[in-house]
Amino acid sequence: MTDATFDFRAALAANADARPDHPAVICGEDKLSWRQFVARAEKLAGTLADHGVKPGDSVASIALSSVDYAVLWAAVLRLRATMAPLAPSSTPDQIAAMVADSGARFVFVDAPNRAEFGAVLDGKTLVDLDRLDGFIDPTAQAPKLAPLDPQAGFNIIYSSGTTGTPKGIVQSCAMRSLHITGGRRIGYGPDCVTLCSTPLYSNTTLVSFIPTLAWGGTVVLMPKFDTAKWLRLAERHRVTHAMLVPVQYRRLLADPGFDATDLSSLQMKFCTSAPFAAELKAEVLRRMPGGLIEFFGMTEGGVGFMLVAHEHPDKLHTVGQPQPGHEVRIIDEDGNDVPPGTPGEIVGRSPATMNGYRNRPDLTAKAYWIDPTGKEWLRTGDIGRLDEDGFLTLMDRAKDMIISGGFNIYPSDIEAVLLTLPGVVEAAVVGVASEAWGETPVAFVVAREGPLGGDAEALRTAATAKLGKTQRLAALVLVDELPRSHIGKVLKRELRDSFRGTVA
CATH class of the missing domain: 2.30.38.10 (Luciferase; Domain 3)
Known part of the structure; x- marks a missing residue:
């Protein structure tokens, strides 16, 4: 590696030499040791190089997490090329536009996503990620490793816009290097076993996935989050580290099998990507072993915040x-x-x-x-x-702040009040147009059965008693669930668009 930038590819090769039989990647019953993982990535890199992929080129992917998805990451980076992982939740038009924007000629897809998006990717070479043996040339040799350019693209993460084409955020090798070295300081190392239950096209996942591999640990992948499966995997593989978004923590703690699961191996848990209520943080600290660190920042970078929750219980x-x-x-x-x-x-x-x-x-x-x-x-x-x-x-x-009658109203303040009401499980507040006030707040609430749980007007009245005059809700709508992105962010635009009521 250079003085300034951690060489991820060189680290993978060193891990294979140092611990060849130690598990590198696990997904379901599929499992690769470090020797197998790096050898397969080398063959895939050699095959891609034979097809003309060179340093600086982009390779795209549209797939659920799998062992070979991890191999693809390693192979592309082995060539000093750039990964462009795309979200299968995108529309066909968005996928076509993102692939074109990335400049990728090769697009790796699993079977469902080939069926979904193949028609809009005419002119691109589609490779079946779930049948990778049919693409890899076993005689291929990876080329000599090119020099590491710290400012070269490591990956392109496309922002999760709700309309239009998401923007391609180019993260450099130097930027990822800081994630890797920072990860070492908070516990990632050769003995860690990291359970990744969010997708491999999400930066939320990558800030755990990449440091784990860089330091020679073991990654356990979940193609789709399920609380019972997560608990079984955590116990079976003696998981030490986990990145979860807030809604996943909430669902795990509510799982009937949670208290009977042995989670004693957990050393550190992480959270990012969506608002994490103080009450939920406190419950996680109380019921789950190990420390808890929350991150706040953007995929674009800039300033990042970190809350070491177990050291600052008064700052939750x-x-x-x-x-x-x-x-x-x-x-x-x-x-x-x-x-x-x-x-x-x-x-x-x-x-x-x-x-x-x-x-x-x-x-x-x-x-x-x-x-x-x-x-x-x-x-x-x-x-x-x-x-x-x-x-x-x-x-x-800033775009979610409500300006009502000239006053700034912060939805999070109202949401915090709603979450104190009996039976309220989740709440989201948005601004809707009002002739009298310009905008006015409307709440969408998920509630359990109880004294107020099934009565929207009773909940609104109870909230009004705790809110300031400018914060009072024009309406409260009960919903079965809040619409969320693949990493758990509430899609407030969808809530605004769904509101069919009238307000003063």
Whole structure:
């Protein structure tokens, strides 16, 4: 590796030499030792090279997690090429546009996604990821390893937009290097067994998947999250590390088999990607062994926050402090710093920042705020406030803030009140158009049976008693579940679009 950048590919080869029979990747009954994993990746890399893939090229994938999906990552990076993992939840038009944007000639797909997207990928070479032996040339030899360019693309992560074509976030080898070395400081190492239950096309997964492999541990993959299966896998494989999104924690704790499962091997649990309620953090700390770390940041990078929850039980309402080497400012609409405790937009700087949006210099430029001294700060689009200790309380996305009668209303404040009501399991608040106020808040609630659980108006009345006048709900809608993205984020645009009521 270079002085500044961790060489992921070289690390994999070293792991195969040092611990050839140690398990590298497990998915269901499929399992590869470190020797097998690296050897298969070398053959796939050689085959791709024989087909013309070279350093700097992109290779796309559309698939659920599998052992060979992990092999594909290793093979592409072995060639100093760039991975472009795409979400199968995308529309065919989005898939076609993302593949075109990535520049990938090869697209690796599993059977369901070939059937779903094959028709819109005319002109691309589709390779069946679940029948990889039919593509790999057993005589192929991987080329000599090219020099590592720290600023070369490691991967392209396409943002999960709800409309239009997602933007391609180019993360460099240097940026991933910081994730890897930072992972070592928080427990990833040769003895870790990491259970990845979110998809391999999500940055949420990659910040656990990549450090685990880099340091010679074992990755256990789940193609689809299921609480009973997660518990069985954690117990069977003596899992030490796990990255979960908040809704997964909530569902695991509610599983009837949770308390009977031996989770004593857990050393560290992580969470990111969606709001993590303080009450849920406290329950995780109480009922699940090991420490708990929450991350808050963007796939684009900039400032990242970390809450070491087991060391700061009095700060569970926050997302922690800036990570080492990261800078943060909270600014108002005019770019002025606001005092501690005052909400404002979160902007930040760090070495762990994207190269930019692929093929979109215009959007890349808009992603930054330039202060009066000329320094560039990446905009998060989030509203938050810092306390006197430097811990960040996250309010809302700026676009989700409701302006009602000239007052700023933060949906998270209302959601926190709703979650205190008997029977309320989940809540999301959005702004809808109002002739009287411009916008007004409407709540969507998942509730259990109980004194108030089945009565929307009773819940709204109970919430009104605890809310300020400007926060009062115009309507409350009971739903069976909240719409979520593949990493558990509530899709508030879908909730707004679904509202069919009338408000004053």
